[in-house]
Amino acid sequence: MVADKIIQVKHVSFTYPDSKTKAASDVSFDIKKGTWTAIVGHNGSGKSTITRLLNGLLLPDKNPETKIIIDGQELNEETVWDIRDKIGIVFQNPDNQFVGATVADDVAFGLENRGVPRDQMIKTVKWAVEQVGMSDYFNAEPANLSGGQKQRVAIAGILAIQPKIIILDEATSMLDPSGRKKVLNLVKKMKDMEDLTVLSITHDVNEAFIADQVLLLNDGKLINQDEPVNVFSQTKLINDLGLEEPFIFKLKDKLKSVGIKIPENVNTEEKLIEILCQLNSKM
Numbered sequence: 001m002v003a004d005k006i007i008q009v010k011h012v013s014f015t016y017p018d019s020k021t022k023a024a025s026d027v028s029f030d031i032k033k034g035t036w037t038a039i040v041g042h043n044g045s046g047k048s049t050i051t052r053l054l055n056g057l058l059l060p061d062k063n064p065e066t067k068i069i070i071d072g073q074e075l076n077e078e079t080v081w082d083i084r085d086k087i088g089i090v091f092q093n094p095d096n097q098f099v100g101a102t103v104a105d106d107v108a109f110g111l112e113n114r115g116v117p118r119d120q121m122i123k124t125v126k127w128a129v130e131q132v133g134m135s136d137y138f139n140a141e142p143a144n145l146s147g148g149q150k151q152r153v154a155i156a157g158i159l160a161i162q163p164k165i166i167i168l169d170e171a172t173s174m175l176d177p178s179g180r181k182k183v184l185n186l187v188k189k190m191k192d193m194e195d196l197t198v199l200s201i202t203h204d205v206n207e208a209f210i211a212d213q214v215l216l217l218n219d220g221k222l223i224n225q226d227e228p229v230n231v232f233s234q235t236k237l238i239n240d241l242g243l244e245e246p247f248i249f250k251l252k253d254k255l256k257s258v259g260i261k262i263p264e265n266v267n268t269e270e271k272l273i274e275i276l277c278q279l280n281s282k283m
């Protein structure tokens, strides 16, 4: 394995049974360990298909050049269970991911399944619930939590089993702005602390903008792989694909239209606020 590449996808295609078109078409990409990658594309562009291929739920079309390597292991019938253990997935609907009667039970579920000894399980559950800021709800019923809190508990369940990769499959799309922000901040913190590799599948360009890299899909083809600022500054392509520009780009355009020019390299809200404050103090 090339040491820092945790995911290697080479010439992967996939055709659903009875379909004439490829849902993934000769897709190749690498993902570095400890980074955040956003997979972006319109409805039906192949985002979920790629994720299902990564954890072996779908098998690629046969081709001698095709390879999926996860954490040094080539995905095949023998390695698929090992590889699934390395990947935790948070799904879109917070209500569909609970099995436990309390938050603690729920977070313990994956550990129980793996036969983790009780003492260690109690410690790990406490740690994971703390990490996501839900200790006050340890014995609460998941049904009584808000959407954002439910997603944080789902993340705790994943952290408890210590995966190498976490996939957010539209995990924030049903949350309000505050819940969304809390979940994304949490994932960012986890990425930095636990050296997790994050993949988020999203329609939300602002969520994709905080990633380290973006994979842009269209009709099953990977059409761009780059830093978010480079991907989203191709405005025509982004609009042609039916995606929006990130908020920060729109704001810079608006400021420009009223005569306030913001330097090209200012692409975060924090930097923009800093520049506007500097301009304000000179007025």
Ligand SMILES: Nc1ncnc2c1ncn2[C@@H]1O[C@H](COP(=O)(O)OP(=O)(O)OP(=O)(O)O)[C@@H](O)[C@H]1O
Pocket (backbone or CB within 6 Å): 016, 017, 019, 023, 041, 042, 043, 044, 045, 046, 047, 048, 049, 050
């Ligand atoms: N089970 C299936 N059987 C047949 N075709 C499918 C199946 N699932 C998806 N497809 C087709 O494969 C293509 C890619 O679908 P996929 O779900 O991967 O896209 P997506 O980008 O995740 O879409 P969305 O944003 O709507 O979730 C689409 O044309 C879709 O209609």
